Amino acid sequence: MFHLTYHRPTSVEDAIQFFTNSEDAQFLAGGQTLLPTMKQRLADPSDVIDLRHIAALAGIGSAKDHLSIGAGVTHAEVAASPQVRQILPALADLASHIGDPHVRNMGTLGGSVANNDPAADYPAAVLALDATIHTNSRVIAAEDFFTGMFETALQDGELIIRIDFRIPQIAAYAKFPNPASRYAMAGVFIARHTDGGVKLAVTGAGSDGVFRHKDMESALLGNWAAEALADISIDDSNLLSDIHGSAAYRANLIKVMAQRAMQSML
Amino acid sequence: MIKVSMTVNGGAVSHTVEDRTLLVDYIRDHLRLTGTHIGCDTSQCGACVISFNGKAIKSCTMLAAQADGAEIMTIEGLADGDQLHPVQAAFKEHHGLQCGFCTPGMIIAATDMIKRYGAALDEPTIRTELEGNICRCTGYQNIVKSIKAAAEDMTRSEKPSVTSSV
């Protein structure tokens, strides 16, 4: 942070160019993760490339079967968007519970997904809504995108442009927020898709970050009701255990959040 | 070094600063507007909240360079001469502060939520909207009371049909 150089490109091409020409650059979107990390000296980029003035990263649009959100769209914009609230209310609801109003005014979809914090909310929606991540060079399926805690399939210098979410028949998200930070201790996003398939993704609890829970998915496929989850036991061997809660506690939270998400839909 | 220019509380300012300068440090150290406070280094307390292009943000979590070209308002820009802003007046009237450290951020956050919710701003909403502003003194009771009173005061002149401006 001591010898930082700031850049403000207005096109994707220029952003990539700045990245390529820098020694150790980082994209800077809302800065709500990167700047606190730099202040703690946990990140020390030589250059930051501000993404907030690139038009291609802005905007929300929809087609027949998907909702498309620019990587630079803020949590506040998603939460307030009439389009998102109408087509995918679960996503607007998720965005409206990220952090606090000031964080939501800056933090972006692209930044959250690129960062893949194991306690972040958006990754659960990306996975359960079968999203595709569109970058400057390719399209990545959600299934292939999240590769571990703070790890994604993104290459060095690869820029997320937008994310397309498949529009489900119905969906809901329930999270148990950490009382101090508001990050998820456990968050469960459930979607029933138009082809009848069910996807259920869990964030906040996994040691490797967000994951799908196939047993709960099959249970809901058989019986679309909160009760269908009553007898499921959640294996806690690969769950986070920290000062906020043990793995066993989180295992129970996952089930409770999944049931709450179901109850909110029925 | 980088040249930054912006509008602060209605006036144009321009300085050359280090690229790594945080907006809050620019406001406090370069502009000498020390009403904006720094209460943490984890982006959680909200003492540094200012209005940036009309939206409340944490000025400790933005570079001054990012604000180049922006319009910002700090607590110093709220009053009209000797005439306190209705939110300031309500905090005074309802004892919405004790030590006052959190107050500038609280007041900017309050004006932001009143702008978004208008007359629909009820107590539970105020409490969830204050998620990003920590107060170590008051227990929040009188802060909530002050914001509620200010919202009522500021929306009294609105037509009754206006219930929300989200």
Ligand SMILES: Cc1cc2nc3c(=O)[nH]c(=O)nc-3n(C[C@H](O)[C@H](O)[C@H](O)COP(=O)(O)OP(=O)(O)OC[C@H]3O[C@@H](n4cnc5c(N)ncnc54)[C@H](O)[C@@H]3O)c2cc1C
């Ligand atoms: C007090 C506080 C509370 C919070 N609470 C929550 C919460 O409850 N839930 C939650 O999910 N999050 C929470 N967050 C995190 C917040 O949502 C961040 O906004 C988000 O994680 C990162 O988004 P950003 O736009 O700020 O990214 P930045 O901080 O700017 O960037 C983060 C990382 O992503 C990279 N990046 C950014 N954009 C792109 C792109 N388009 N393509 C490729 N790489 C990119 C950057 O290079 C950087 O490495 C909280 C943050 C704070 C400060």
Ligand code: FES
């Ligand atoms: S100083 Fe604490 S949030 Fe900015």
Ligand code: FES
């Ligand atoms: S009045 Fe002291 S911190 Fe709020």
